[in-house]
Amino acid sequence: MSHPPAEIQVDLSLVRQLLLVDYPRLADARLFLVDEGWDNFTFRAGEHHAVRLPRRAVAVTLLQNEQRWLPILAPRLSLELPLPVHNGSAGPRFPWPWSVVHWIAGKxxxxxxxxxxxxxxxxxxxxxxxxxxxxxxxxxxxxxxxxxxxxxxxxxxxxxxxxxxxxxxxxxxxxxxxxxxxxxxxxxxxxxxxxxxxxxxxxxxxxxxxxxxxxxxxxxxxxxxxxxxxxxxxxxxxxxxxxxxxxxxxxxxxxxxxxxxxxxxxxxxxxxxxxxxxxxxxxxxxxxxxxxx
The missing domain is CATH 3.90.1200.10 (Aminoglycoside phosphotransferase (APH), C-terminal lobe)
Structure with missing residues (x-):
């Protein structure tokens, strides 16, 4: 079994364009790729945020579940969670919803x-x-x-x-x-x-x-x-x-x-x-x- 291929290409330029249109307060933040997992790209955006974008169609529902339910579950827990601060919309630049979330510092x-x-x-x-x-x-x-x-x-x-x-x-x-x-x-x-x-x-x-x-x-x-x-x-x-x-x-x-x-x-x-x-x-x-x- 190998890492499933991404169904879409995402780079720093695209993420910055999405932020400029949909969440301009982070449009000028320092951006870099943190990880490309099986389901999502994760980019660091400044000191306190990250941008999560699905890399496969199957991951879209998973990201939407995070957006809907994590804020509801978070008050139960004392640990820090990557709560969504903005739900990005699908559009001509990127076909699926995406998220801006709190960045949890550490390793x-x-x-x-x-x-x-x-x-x-x-x-x-x-x-x-x-x-x-x-x-x-x-x-x-x-x-x-x-x-x-x-x-x-x-x-x-x-x-x-x-x-x-x-x-x-x-x-x-x-x-x-x-x-x-x-x-x-x-x-x-x-x-x-x-x-x-x-x-x-x-x-x-x-x-x-x-x-x-x-x-x-x-x-x-x-x-x-x-x-x-x-x-x-x-x-x-x-x-x-x-x-x-x-x-x-x-x-x-x-x-x-x-x-x-x-x-x-x-x-x-x-x-x-x-x-x-x-x-x-x-x-x-x-x-x-x-x-x-």
């Missing part, structure tokens, strides 16, 4: 060693987020869904990566089946949907924010609790996180399944920064496989 969490204070803060914020979602909340066919529905994709990735060092095909298959047999979630709550280290912001050595809310949806909170294995290197830290959150055994088992799924997806992406994270995640999953549940 992503790939190398962060989470102390107890950060572990508690993350668990408490997720507990506050994971409240029943209304009927009109977005549904995501890839996140928050019952684990068994992800079996075909998991099996395909596992087959492709079966010769990768550290991929124990038999053990991972057995673990996945066990997780899929766990009782499903009994309620649908708000979830972030994509809690990997590049969406967690650290500043001055401490957790301060969560970004990239395009996958927010109603679903199983186990999807988010998989971050225990994506973020936390030590078994004791994962235990502290899950106990602080108040997760019961079925929820933890489903979260372990989601971590397995996400670890394989990262490994299968082929992107070096994701491959490294996928390898680490699968190592942690296997380390906990027979002690969880």
């Amino acid at each position: 992503t969490a790939e190398t962060h060693n989470f102390p107890s204070a950060d572990i508690r803060l993350l668990a408490e914020n997720l507990r506050a987020l994971h409240q029943p979602a209304p009927e009109e909340a977005p549904q995501n066919p890839f996140r928050g869904v019952p684990l068994p529905t992800r079996t075909p994709g998991m099996e395909q990735r596992l087959h492709r990566q079966r010769h990768h060092p550290g991929v124990a095909e038999s053990e991972l298959t057995t673990l996945w089946r066990s997780c899929c047999e766990t009782p499903p979630a009994d309620e649908s709550v708000w979830i972030h949907g994509d809690l990997h280290p590049r969406n967690v912001i650290i500043r001055d050595g401490a957790l301060v924010g969560l970004i990239d809310w395009g996958d927010l949806a109603a679903g199983d909170p186990a999807t988010d609790l998989a971050c225990a294995w994506l973020l936390l290197d030590e078994p004791a830290s994962r235990t502290e996180f899950l106990e602080t959150y108040g997760a019961d055994a079925p929820l933890i088992q489903r979260a372990l399944g989601w971590a397995l799924h996400m670890g394989l997806a990262l490994l299968d992406s082929g992107e070096p920064r994701h491959v490294t994270l996928g390898e680490a995640t699968l190592q942690r999953v296997l380390a906990d496989a027979w002690t969880v549940g």
